[in-house]
Amino acid sequence: MDIPRIFTIAESRHRIHNPISPQKLAELGESLDLQPGMRMLDLGSGSGELLCTWARDFGISGRGVDLSTAFTEQARHRAAELGVEDRVEFLHGDAAGFVEENPVDVAACIGATWIGGGAAGTIALLRRSLRPGGILLIGEPYWHRPPTEEEARGCGCSASDWLTLPELLQSFLDLGYDVVEMVLASPDDWDRYEARRWIALRRWLDENPNDELAEEVRGLLRTEPLRLARFTRPLLGWGIFALMPR
Numbered sequence: 001m002d003i004p005r006i007f008t009i010a011e012s013r014h015r016i017h018n019p020i021s022p023q024k025l026a027e028l029g030e031s032l033d034l035q036p037g038m039r040m041l042d043l044g045s046g047s048g049e050l051l052c053t054w055a056r057d058f059g060i061s062g063r064g065v066d067l068s069t070a071f072t073e074q075a076r077h078r079a080a081e082l083g084v085e086d087r088v089e090f091l092h093g094d095a096a097g098f099v100e101e102n103p104v105d106v107a108a109c110i111g112a113t114w115i116g117g118g119a120a121g122t123i124a125l126l127r128r129s130l131r132p133g134g135i136l137l138i139g140e141p142y143w144h145r146p147p148t149e150e151e152a153r154g155c156g157c158s159a160s161d162w163l164t165l166p167e168l169l170q171s172f173l174d175l176g177y178d179v180v181e182m183v184l185a186s187p188d189d190w191d192r193y194e195a196r197r198w199i200a201l202r203r204w205l206d207e208n209p210n211d212e213l214a215e216e217v218r219g220l221l222r223t224e225p226l227r228l229a230r231f232t233r234p235l236l237g238w239g240i241f242a243l244m245p246r
């Protein structure tokens, strides 16, 4: 059970598998008043940067669940590197339906809301692990403006996959949550996320010219820079939203 290998190859150099900077993650942690001893759950925890750095900087503890063996391994290494391996645990597995026995202070799903069938379903799933008064974190794309279907396809999705930012915020309110913080990706954050893939792909291709994925990787190197410039950068936003049940 694992994610497709192409993602592992493309994001082998990423610590954060989303268009958000380490500085913004740190600012978000500060803003949420995280305190030593608080506990967190992160579904789709990737390479564990959020949990590991917040454990180091704010003294929280927590658990991450991710379907990628490679990213889970990287997360465990990162925990050891930052000296927080006694406080954070990374489980390899499917996070769909994962609920903590003991409710946590912060329950997150940052950029993997398909786990719960979309943002609303993932919020409902995370809520089952949240203590009263706790905070949910949801990482989700949004449109800067409603796209044409062709533009949406250029972003690798369809127009109905995402809302605009006002619509997304309204949807959280309609679900019965206060939106208490948000950090949004800048064009530069998109570059750091997307462009970092290109050198990983190129280096991998140089080392694995006869691999069964070589042709696909060669194709991505031809299409991805233009896709970012034409479609993703101008059209797609991305943010982490902090929610508290009303």
Ligand SMILES: C[S@@+](CC[C@H](N)C(=O)[O-])C[C@H]1O[C@@H](n2cnc3c(N)ncnc32)[C@H](O)[C@@H]1O
Pocket (backbone or CB within 6 Å): 003, 015, 016, 017, 018, 043, 044, 045, 046, 047, 048, 049, 065, 066, 067, 068, 071, 093, 094, 095, 096, 109, 110, 111, 112, 115
């Ligand atoms: C866009 S990445 C975000 C990772 C991390 N939250 C971050 O911001 O760095 C999505 C993550 O979801 C994981 N994933 C995909 N499907 C999953 C599932 N069913 N259960 C758990 N993790 C899953 C992938 O392996 C990947 O690490």
